[in-house]
Amino acid sequence: NAGVMQNPRHLVRRRGQEARLRCSPMKGHSHVYWYRQLPEEGLKFMVYLQKENIIDESGMPKERFSAEFPKEGPSILRIQQVVRGDSAAYFCASSPPWRTEAFFGQGTRLTVV
Amino acid sequence: SQQGEEDPQALSIQEGENATMNCSYKTSINNLQWYRQNSGRGLVHLILIRSNEREKHSGRLRVTLDTSKKSSSLLITASRAADTASYFCATAKTSGSRLTFGEGTQLTVNP
Numbered sequence A: 001n002a003g004v005m006q007n008p009r010h011l012v013r014r015r016g017q018e019a020r021l022r023c024s025p026m027k028g029h030s031h032v033y034w035y036r037q038l039p040e041e042g043l044k045f046m047v048y049l050q051k052e053n054i055i056d057e058s059g060m061p062k063e064r065f066s067a068e069f070p071k072e073g074p075s076i077l078r079i080q081q082v083v084r085g086d087s088a089a090y091f092c093a094s095s096p097p098w099r100t101e102a103f104f105g106q107g108t109r110l111t112v113v
Numbered sequence B: 001s002q003q004g005e006e007d008p009q010a011l012s013i014q015e016g017e018n019a020t021m022n023c024s025y026k027t028s029i030n031n032l033q034w035y036r037q038n039s040g041r042g043l044v045h046l047i048l049i050r051s052n053e054r055e056k057h058s059g060r061l062r063v064t065l066d067t068s069k070k071s072s073s074l075l076i077t078a079s080r081a082a083d084t085a086s087y088f089c090a091t092a093k094t095s096g097s098r099l100t101f102g103e104g105t106q107l108t109v110n111p
Helices: none
Strands: A004-008 A010-013 A019-024 A029-036 A045-050 A053-056 A067-068 A074-077 A088-095 A110-112 B005-007 B010-014 B018-024 B031-038 B042-049 B053-059 B061-065 B071-076 B085-092 B099-101 B105-110
Touching: A004 A088, A010 A019, A010 B061, A019 A110, A029 A074, A045 A067, A045 A074, A045 B099, A110 B105, B005 B085, B010 B018, B018 B053, B018 B085, B018 B105, B031 B061, B031 B071, B042 B061, B042 B071, B071 B085
Parallel strands: A010 A110, B010 B105
Antiparallel strands: A004 A019, A019 A074, A029 A045, A029 A088, A045 A053, A067 A074, A088 A110, B005 B018, B018 B071, B031 B042, B031 B085, B053 B061, B061 B071, B085 B099, B085 B105
16 A cells, blocks of 8 residues: 655746645545645644545635645645745645544655745 | 644754653644654654543653643653654644644754
8 A cells, every 4th residue: 555645756846837736645545634844844734625625724825825636636736826935845644534643745845946 | 823832842862862752732632643754754653642541652652641731742762863853743623633733853863
């Protein structure tokens, strides 16, 4: 059973471009969470999704950020018109409905130049 | 308000010594979890303790939870150089809800 897969591992975007981060949860996991980590800091919650539903998006910036977890395919975190402040590591985690602990991917490191 | 604040921010010990990290939180919780993060990598789940539990063991790890003080501690016994990593506590208000992480403790175990 492969772990949580995130791609790409590293992403460089120029200011104003769009960034798309993908997350394939572990098999059988229907809950997906996205977190952002700035250097030397802890993880900050962004959004919690189940298949085709956003359950909690209280950590998502109101503009430019969106997330989806379609019926088929990976979860996508989309950042439009990126700015330097979006540079961070973005982690995806998944869990099955009956487990509380989360399983994390290796993260996508976004650099905005 | 910041939930899950770790103390100390950084800890440096010699191999074989014990390492203790503390975590405080502000709101009621369903469970508290500890994660490890090696430099540049994702987080690895270490141990979960529920709000009705006071102590839990897993190998060289011992976790305590004091809900009256809203605090938890993680003890790593007989530390090894491979334990060098950042350690984060995370709280969940309900089972399956989002996790709120602290800022972490950077542990360095010197060989």
